[in-house]
Amino acid sequence: MRKLLEPLSFTRGPGMKNRFMLAPLTNLQSHVDGVLSDEEFKWLTMRAAGGFGLIMTCAAHVQAIGQGFPGQLGVFSDQHLQGLTRLASKIKSENSIAICQLHHAGMRSPAELIGETPVCPSDNEETGARALTTLEVEQLVGDFVAAALRAEQAGFDGVEIHGAHGYILCQFLSSEINHRQDQYGGSLENRSGIFFEIFAGVRAQCRPDFMLGVRLSPERFGVKLSEVVSVAARMLDQAQIDFLDMSLWDVFKQPLEEDMQGRSLMSYFTELERGDVRLGVAGKIRTPAEAEQALAAGADWIILGRAAILNHDFPRQYESDPNFTPMQIPVAEEHLRNEGLSDKFVAYMQSWKGFVAETKKN
Numbered sequence: 001m002r003k004l005l006e007p008l009s010f011t012r013g014p015g016m017k018n019r020f021m022l023a024p025l026t027n028l029q030s031h032v033d034g035v036l037s038d039e040e041f042k043w044l045t046m047r048a049a050g051g052f053g054l055i056m057t058c059a060a061h062v063q064a065i066g067q068g069f070p071g072q073l074g075v076f077s078d079q080h081l082q083g084l085t086r087l088a089s090k091i092k093s094e095n096s097i098a099i100c101q102l103h104h105a106g107m108r109s110p111a112e113l114i115g116e117t118p119v120c121p122s123d124n125e126e127t128g129a130r131a132l133t134t135l136e137v138e139q140l141v142g143d144f145v146a147a148a149l150r151a152e153q154a155g156f157d158g159v160e161i162h163g164a165h166g167y168i169l170c171q172f173l174s175s176e177i178n179h180r181q182d183q184y185g186g187s188l189e190n191r192s193g194i195f196f197e198i199f200a201g202v203r204a205q206c207r208p209d210f211m212l213g214v215r216l217s218p219e220r221f222g223v224k225l226s227e228v229v230s231v232a233a234r235m236l237d238q239a240q241i242d243f244l245d246m247s248l249w250d251v252f253k254q255p256l257e258e259d260m261q262g263r264s265l266m267s268y269f270t271e272l273e274r275g276d277v278r279l280g281v282a283g284k285i286r287t288p289a290e291a292e293q294a295l296a297a298g299a300d301w302i303i304l305g306r307a308a309i310l311n312h313d314f315p316r317q318y319e320s321d322p323n324f325t326p327m328q329i330p331v332a333e334e335h336l337r338n339e340g341l342s343d344k345f346v347a348y349m350q351s352w353k354g355f356v357a358e359t360k361k362n
Helices: 038-049 078-093 134-154 168-173 193-205 225-238 288-296 306-310 314-320 333-338 343-349
Strands: 020-022 054-061 097-103 158-162 211-216 243-247 278-282 301-304
Touching: 038 054, 038 078, 038 343, 054 078, 078 097, 078 134, 097 134, 097 211, 134 158, 134 193, 158 193, 168 193, 168 225, 193 211, 193 225, 211 225, 225 243, 288 301, 301 306, 333 343
Parallel strands: 020 054, 020 301, 054 097, 097 158, 158 211, 211 243, 243 278, 278 301
Antiparallel strands: none
């Protein structure tokens, strides 16, 4: 039984032809103004042609001040529409679901990149970020919703709200970072409230069958596993979202928090009552066997990052050969270029220890 090849339906939007999703991967390939480049178009659409059932863009920032890295895709201006429309159209022509990930880096926006002081739920001494006013938080919610509408206009099937990895929504969730005194700080309900306001806005303003998902990470960046589990349970119960994307670092690892150990980190989320909301998991899934194991452990689909960089056609290879063996790192630069990575993306991957083989110098 190869569950990875089975289709998967959602409450809203089209179904996946299989259980493979391309992770939203930083790749530094867009233009300085956030407009889609031919290089990023090639990288993403190669994975759609390679058989992935769902293609997600890299984190696309919803405000200019929310840019987190050079060459980041933008979705905060109508100047981005032409490129986004081209991208969504090509992904869908390959019978793959097209999802745009909506992002704001908050205090993780480099000041030298955005040209001003980065923002955060509260003043942050370590990064030099300043606290958002209540009106600015309301504007942030509005800009996430406006970005969703822009993605809808561009032809995407849906959007994912990036609430993981210490970016701005994750910063709101963290009691270590968020010290606000207004309705967006204090209790867990208040600190997570911005998520539900964004969900409500997207549901109210986008078409009824527009897909909506959210990415959460349950560890690091000042968040507590028990709180993330609680917020995830509420999201699943309210069912404003169609899917929950859990970024786990390693789908088979145990939690970092000692009092939560004795079981897998993933199990805290697979055991939640999720109704018709679908659960995807990411984290060191490198082989078909590991992917099938994650599905057997209760996930609805798996999310490939590094494995998808190394093998643009991972799903097609597995479909034709159950014993398909993916490429293993380190790999030559030439292999990555053949897999659709530009020089900028290859250079970025060289910063990942052990990923790119070192070239011998004469």
